[in-house]
Amino acid sequence: MNTATTARSLAVLAVAALVAACSGQGMTPFTKIDGSDPALLGKMDGSWTIINTGGTKVEGMSPPAVVVFDTRSKAVTGFDGCNDFKGTYAFDQGLLKAKVASTRRACTGDMARTISARLGDLLTQGAEVVETSFMKGHVLMLKNAGGDLRMGPTEALRKP
Secondary structure: OOHHHHHHHHHHHHHHHHHHHHHHOOOOOEEEEOOOOHHHHOOOOEEEEEEEEOOEEOOOOOOOOEEEEEOOOOEEEEEOOOOEEEEEEEEEOOEEEEEEEEOOOOOOOHHHHHHHHHHHHHHHHOEEEEEEEEOOEEEEEEEEOOEEEEEEEHHHHOOO
């Protein structure tokens, strides 16, 4: 077995152990938000900066790609790396789906293009919403068969 395979196997075992330990204590490290529990919607509220897409860390984007959810008005706004957007969202069979309008500026970088396309797909095709807290960090993930975006709270990610 090579070093990369061994490291990957150890990482999978560590995650499995964490999930098992949390499950045994009546906790789960992941919370699916499907629109059926109004109390869970609050976990989506606010501004989220995209920090990872498809397993790739997002770095060096200025301004950063940001998604803002207002759960009271069911509004979604933000900047996808290329364009500003705004619209409304709803949950349909447990998936978040949005109707948004956006500006039509050209993307200037590969990462911005990737994020813009992925976010557009997630919002229009529907996305599973998953929230997790780990080591005092808070992450919101949107995912579907086309890919995923992981986001951290914008306020927590701002540099002092």
